[in-house]
Amino acid sequence: MKKNHDIINQIVIRDVIDLEQYQNNNQFSFEITKKIPGKLGRAGIIHTPHGDILTPAFMTVGTNGEVRFVSMEELKNINAQAMLSNGYHLRNRSKEIAKAGGLAKWSHWNRPTLTDSGGFQVMSLGSGIGKVVSMEREKEVVNAEEKDRLARVTEDGVYFYDPILKKDDFIGPEESMRIQCEIGADIHMAFDELTSLADSYDYNVEALERTERWAKRSLEEHQKHCDDLGYHQALYGVLQGGRWEDLRRSTAKKLAKMDFDGYGLGGAFLKEDLGEILRWCCEELPEKKPRHLLGLSRPDDILIGITMGADTFDCVAPTREARHGRIYTKFGNLRLAKYKDSTEVLDPSCDCPTCKNGWTRGELRRMWKSENLEERQQYFTLSSIHNLRFIIRLMEEARKAILDGNFEEYKEQFLKDYYHTSQQENH
């Protein structure tokens, strides 16, 4: 395996990403509209070349430039504001995307976009392969055997084995920045290393120092590409540091001094630690820059995230869990398996197209279990739309509550309803 230096520095397509958007005075910026009294949280607006994002906001995950089983039209119908894609997954198509005018145009989304760096895959294909990013089962999590890993970390970057193409590959900060600049999302992420819950303090120190060096390299490389392009694309630095306060605060201080446009809050969290960790980070970060909490969307996590100062979120759970038969509702989640003969509308209190059109629990359960591929796919679409709308609506309500000055009450009521019914679900 050998780092492919010829590709780096070679490309950057000068005039293909929709320049008009960038030159039309639509630079990236962030404004805070209102703060939650006595807390770190706030409501605001992120301005991007492809439009504004009203925060707090959920970004739907379209790893490969599309949300599974949901069309762009349907995403717009449920008020999705932004889409997150992944530089790792799109790495072999970045030039094609650049030629088509960048991610927003290429995907036909035409609205704000963000790309992840591929850092998550350092863990998910490396030490954490085959495991989940659990928030509750720390003691059961064991790192994968070295031989089973598909990703290996070095100072330069990460060597991957692609199990589908059966090919070795390499991505470091420079490669990630090059790929992301070609893809041309409105917001890019620095290349980072996420550790798993099983990693030791000592390993976290090592990984964090490396992530900080990668942050510096990401920033420099990204700036070079922006200079070549003649306009600025936003870059977020990513904070790691596991569950240790000294690591979280020190890395936040260091990255705060660097010229990032915003910050990604990363890591694998134990649920009970989440709020504290975010507080350590956000207390050290500059208030005027937006923060993206990576990869979380459970309502309680989101509400804690908002309270502690996170502005945007993303997560695969709403769509993945929909496909697995879990339907979100404000009064606890439904396990579709239980509703074989139900003629009740999926969620009578929901304003999503699926519920508005009167799809019943029984029908959806039947389609979920159907052996007919088309019916199953239709189920995936209907349920994904519903779950996404649920999270997006939660964001809209939370934003409104912040603006109305009653966020704490809203949060308390929401968690009470949600927790109460979850209890009922489990008897």
Added chain:
RNA sequence: GCGGUAUUGGUGAAGUGGUUAACACGGCUGACUGUGACUCAGUUAUGCAUCGGUUCGAAUCCGAUAUACCGCC
């Protein structure tokens, strides 16, 4: 009427004397948090057509009965 073959869970079935009846599908339950995987994990027959016998021990051997299919008169 005579002879042969078969009968295992919701389904398809493995198992021919020796602890808790393989496996698959389905069902149920759980999981899923910067999507490798419409996935993963657990569970699901106190019983092998029925009754009786042989044996330390039977889904497995023997007999009778029931049912199904195949031959022959």
